[in-house]
Amino acid sequence: MIGRRAILSLLLGAATTYWSSAPALAQPFDLGPEQPGRVRAERNADAIKAIPKGFVFVEPGSLTVAISPSGPPLATYATDAKTVVGADPDFAQLIADSLGLKLTLLPIAWADWPLGLASGKYDAVISNVGVTEQRKEKFDFSTYRQGLHGFYVKADSPVTSIKEPKDAAGLRIIVGAGTNQERILLAWSKLNFAAGLKPLDLHYYDDEPTKLIALLAGRADVIVQPHAQLVFIAARDRNIRRAGTLSAGWPLKSDVAITTRKGSDLVDALTAATNGLIATDKYRQALARWGLEEEALERSETNPPGLPKS
Structure with a gap:
């Protein structure tokens, strides 16, 4: 009983922090808006160089990223009910840092990301989007986590x-x-x-x-x-x-990726930024903060084979 x-x-289930008995989660999940433990990164010269000349960001000097705050630990609203926190916002911050840009997070409903991205409302989507062959027809992908x-x-x-x-x-x-x-x-x-x-x-x-x-x-x-x-x-x-x-793609693998508009050519800069983060271990530190080390990739890939069309 x-x-x-x-x-x-x-x-x-609602509280500011959540503790775990597992060694990897010896520290609490911080759902406060300030996020003092968020991992930050240095500028990555190679990733910045890979940004296409003349590329126009939605907001000059900023990387605008759409994220669906669908639940912790990936993305959720903080205790102030307006700030989006979680593993995906942390990763978005690392990518923006690597590109020498500010981060603008745009909360969206997950189902709205394809239309919003195609219409240019944001530069990228970092919201647990898996790579599929059908999606690759309209979007580019830089992998950043296992599904x-x-x-x-x-x-x-x-x-x-x-x-x-x-x-x-x-x-x-x-x-x-x-x-x-x-x-x-x-x-x-x-x-x-x-x-x-x-x-x-x-x-x-x-x-x-x-x-x-x-x-x-x-x-x-x-x-x-x-x-x-x-x-x-x-x-x-x-x-x-x-x-x-x-x-999630068994018997195949299923990786999660930063998603950008097909042909925007931002994908190579994002892949370079992700691989730079993996090399400096900032990437694993950010995942560990939310207990997701097991989902880490050894390297990021641009438009790898995705799940086949059903």
Whole structure:
């Protein structure tokens, strides 16, 4: 049985800082507007040189970046209800620093980014946009993070590691209906059945608090969601832990990228800036601040192969 305090902890999630029992999250998530711990970078001469001659920024002297504040730790509104904070705003600041520009963040609804970018409302989008072959027809990409889903279990669960389909055989797994995670798990279940193993037992619930209560009550063994979401929940509640991750594009990889207008030619400067940050370790420091080191890339690529058209 789950006590009243545990249930309230799941249902009440707003506070200025959130602590984690994991070593990587020994410091709190700071959701205050001041962000004194934000990592900053020096100007990158090579990245600045790669900015096309005559390129016109939306706001002179500033990099205007659209971000959807859809939830921590990637991007959310701070405690002042107006400042956008999180891992993506931190990365946007590092890119602006590298290009010798100020940063202007423009909060948007995630679904609005393609039209806004195509119409020139902002210079770039840094908002968990994955690279796909269809998107590459209209946009350019500079990769900056892996797209991962997470397998999380109760802190005292006997499940220690989930890396491949056989590791999940017979487990009761909470997943959202119609999601990319469900697509992958259904494929895993078929592979297990073909190999003579137990299929996955998928469970569906209407909302996140109900999912988490079901996991803690022992009605399921695992919850699967985008990795960053579960990193935040684990840091906040300290009663679930990671058992594994998988690429959001399984069986292919799925990288997240800075997105720019096709043909604007800003992409090479952004890729150079990202690789400069990786080389100086500023990049990993910024991800670590939000518990997302596991999503780090070894290098940024310009327009790599993306997920194929469905």
